[in-house]
Amino acid sequence: MSLLLPLFAPFVTAVLCLAWWKDRRVQGWLSVLGFAFMLVLALQLLFTVRADGIQVVNAGGWDAPFGIVLAADLLSAIMLSVTALIGFTVTLYSIPAVDVKRESFGYYPLLNMLVFGVSGAFLAADIFNLYVWFEVMLMSSFVLLALGGEKRQLEGAIMYVTINFLSSAIFLAGVGILYSLTGTLNLADLALRLGDVPETGLVTLVSMFFLVSFGIKAAIFPLFFWLPASYHTPPIAVAAIFSGLLTKVGVYALLRVFTLLFVQDIPYTSTVLMILAALTMIVGVLGAAAQADFRRILSFSIVSQIGYMVLGIALFTPLAIAGTIFFLVHNMVVKTSLFLISGLVHHVKGSYKLRYIGGVYRDHFWLSMLFLVAALSLAGLPPFSGFWAKFILVKAGIEAGQFWLVLVVIASSLMTLYYLIKIWNEVFWTNEPEELNDPEPHTPGSGPLWLMVLPVVLLVGITLAIGLNAEPIFGLAQETADQLLGREEYIRAVLGR
Amino acid sequence: MGLLLALLTGILYSAAFYMMLRRSLVKLIIGLVLLGHASNMAIFTMGRLSKGNPPFIAEGATAVAEPYADPVPQALILTAIVIGFGIQAFAIVLIKRVYQETESDDLDKLQTTDDGLVRLRKAKRKKP
Numbered sequence: 001m002s003l004l005l006p007l008f009a010p011f012v013t014a015v016l017c018l019a020w021w022k023d024r025r026v027q028g029w030l031s032v033l034g035f036a037f038m039l040v041l042a043l044q045l046l047f048t049v050r051a052d053g054i055q056v057v058n059a060g061g062w063d064a065p066f067g068i069v070l071a072a073d074l075l076s077a078i079m080l081s082v083t084a085l086i087g088f089t090v091t092l093y094s095i096p097a098v099d100v101k102r103e104s105f106g107y108y109p110l111l112n113m114l115v116f117g118v119s120g121a122f123l124a125a126d127i128f129n130l131y132v133w134f135e136v137m138l139m140s141s142f143v144l145l146a147l148g149g150e151k152r153q154l155e156g157a158i159m160y161v162t163i164n165f166l167s168s169a170i171f172l173a174g175v176g177i178l179y180s181l182t183g184t185l186n187l188a189d190l191a192l193r194l195g196d197v198p199e200t201g202l203v204t205l206v207s208m209f210f211l212v213s214f215g216i217k218a219a220i221f222p223l224f225f226w227l228p229a230s231y232h233t234p235p236i237a238v239a240a241i242f243s244g245l246l247t248k249v250g251v252y253a254l255l256r257v258f259t260l261l262f263v264q265d266i267p268y269t270s271t272v273l274m275i276l277a278a279l280t281m282i283v284g285v286l287g288a289a290a291q292a293d294f295r296r297i298l299s300f301s302i303v304s305q306i307g308y309m310v311l312g313i314a315l316f317t318p319l320a321i322a323g324t325i326f327f328l329v330h331n332m333v334v335k336t337s338l339f340l341i342s343g344l345v346h347h348v349k350g351s352y353k354l355r356y357i358g359g360v361y362r363d364h365f366w367l368s369m370l371f372l373v374a375a376l377s378l379a380g381l382p383p384f385s386g387f388w389a390k391f392i393l394v395k396a397g398i399e400a401g402q403f404w405l406v407l408v409v410i411a412s413s414l415m416t417l418y419y420l421i422k423i424w425n426e427v428f429w430t431n432e433p434e435e436l437n438d439p440e441p442h443t444p445g446s447g448p449l450w451l452m453v454l455p456v457v458l459l460v461g462i463t464l465a466i467g468l469n470a471e472p473i474f475g476l477a478q479e480t481a482d483q484l485l486g487r488e489e490y491i492r493a494v495l496g497r
Numbered sequence: 498m499g500l501l502l503a504l505l506t507g508i509l510y511s512a513a514f515y516m517m518l519r520r521s522l523v524k525l526i527i528g529l530v531l532l533g534h535a536s537n538m539a540i541f542t543m544g545r546l547s548k549g550n551p552p553f554i555a556e557g558a559t560a561v562a563e564p565y566a567d568p569v570p571q572a573l574i575l576t577a578i579v580i581g582f583g584i585q586a587f588a589i590v591l592i593k594r595v596y597q598e599t600e601s602d603d604l605d606k607l608q609t610t611d612d613g614l615v616r617l618r619k620a621k622r623k624k625p
């Protein structure tokens with residue numbers, strides 16, 4: 001039962017927010033409280049799962065594989081905990097940062113529903129249920145992206161809605177073929193029955209449907225162009241929660257289906273994933289290096305970081321999967337904190353474009369220190385969390401004998417350092433430009449500044465803590481990887497035998 | 498029957514992609530609607546067609562007699578239709594707002610969010 005509590009915490013908060021529709025302050029603090037609750041409950045779930053094994057709930061009392069099953073293994077519980085943390089910090093940041101117009105049009109209920117959808121996707125043990133949770137998440141994200149109705153936002157939203165609808169249609173077609181092959185939708189039951197399907201070629205074909213669909217959501221190489229075109233259009237709090245959660249749901253779904261369902265033709269799927277991972281890393285990092293807008297650099301950087309996670313799935317060894325999980329946790333925290341820092345810079349300097357800002361180091365020393373820690377962590381310098389994440393992946397790559405991939409990882413890490421130094425030089429190090437004529441309007445929120453700084457300090461502190469204390473997190477990641485690759489535990493728990 | 502439905506699905510898919518690749522916003526939405534229908538028809542056809550055999554358990558029996566029409570794909574399609582309807586409704590309101598803001602129906606004119614390659618050094622820096 002304990003797995004339903006963190007799932008329903010954001011849902012209940014959303015409903016309560018609707019009850020206080022007129023009072024946006026109450027909505028904001030209710031959401032903060034709700035996410036704090038969710039964080040505690042998710043961590044409790046993580047401890048329960050680690051101690052007692054996989055937790056399962058049969059919705060409506062129908063036994064698997066006939067009813068809809070929600071299951072929390074270690075991966076789900078970890079993702080749920082990090083999601084609650086991201087939700088908590090971004091909501092805290094939103095209270096002073098988001099403008100009154102957006103707040104009074106249901107910003108907080110939407111934020112809660114978004115996290116509700118994301119959490120549901122992490123817990124679904126039924127492929128069609130996963131689709132439904134995706135849609136809950138997407139519906140909220142569509143509205144959050146367009147909320148405010150600025151011209152740029154609407155343009156970004158058109159692209160985002162179209163590409164996600166396409167992704168959902170491909171997902172649905174894949175579900176249809178899977179059902180006609182096996183006659184079931186339950187993930188565990190599918191895992192068992194796909195082994196008996198005589199047409200392994202057809203199964204691999206279906207796996208490509210899911211690769212394309214989840215690949216669009218995760219923004220891997222040929223399918224990522226929507227991301228840098230839309231993620232920088234909404235207010236920074238929205239961009240931060242999108243960057244922290246949405247693409248990672250895609251990576252989670254890839255991780256789930258390629259460890260549980262599609263293990264019939266591993267050499268083929270692994271090769272495809274490896275090539276895509278390498279191209280994602282390179283193209284993302286080159287795109288980031290060419291940009292001249294704080295948020296667009298970070299958007300392209302999301303793409304290149306997704307490459308590392310897909311790389312772990314592609315290598316398909318316990319160490320590599322553990323690396324992916326470590327990387328997911330590290331990246332969700334760091335990327336959200338970097339987006340929030342870009343918002344803070346925008347707050348004090350009034351622009352995101354590198355050429356209109358400067359001199360932050362002189363005026364706001366501690367803000368630059370926060371950026372420095374987060375940036376070095378993203379680039380993967382020791383002793384920050386990114387170093388361990390990349391170290392594990394590189395080690396896994398060498399052990400698997402894929403030296404060219406290791407080379408790509410190291411080269412793209414260097415390029416990551418390059419674009420972060422570019423931000424450092426242009427935003428923090430140089431003098432402030434003489435004339436400030438950025439055409440973008442600056443719509444400040446209403447609230448104390450310390451509320452904007454606190455979540456960033458919290459996230460950067462967590463990065464530092466993960467980096468300095470990597471051993472227990474890595475231990476957890478390794479346990480999770482073993483659980484994912486030893487599929488029997490999940491299958492037995494979900495089917496209840 | 499199966500062949501007919503398969504052809505229909507194919508036509509729906511190709512019409513959807515054709516419409517989505519046009520430059521007009523309205524045609525994009527029509528493409529999205531058709532794409533939703535195409536996936537629903539695909540699930541329906543792949544759920545194995547069976548004419549005139551409702552999945553009722555006969556009196557005294559414990560299971561449905563073969564062959565019967567599988568109700569699961571139909572349940573899936575029902576859910577997908579509702580979700581697709583919601584998204585399409587949102588998309589239509591969205592293009593109305595986009596048209597109000599830009600006064601244009603041309604997708605090629607909606608690329609301003611992708612112009613990130615502005616020159617880095619134009620603003621003059623203050624002397625320290």
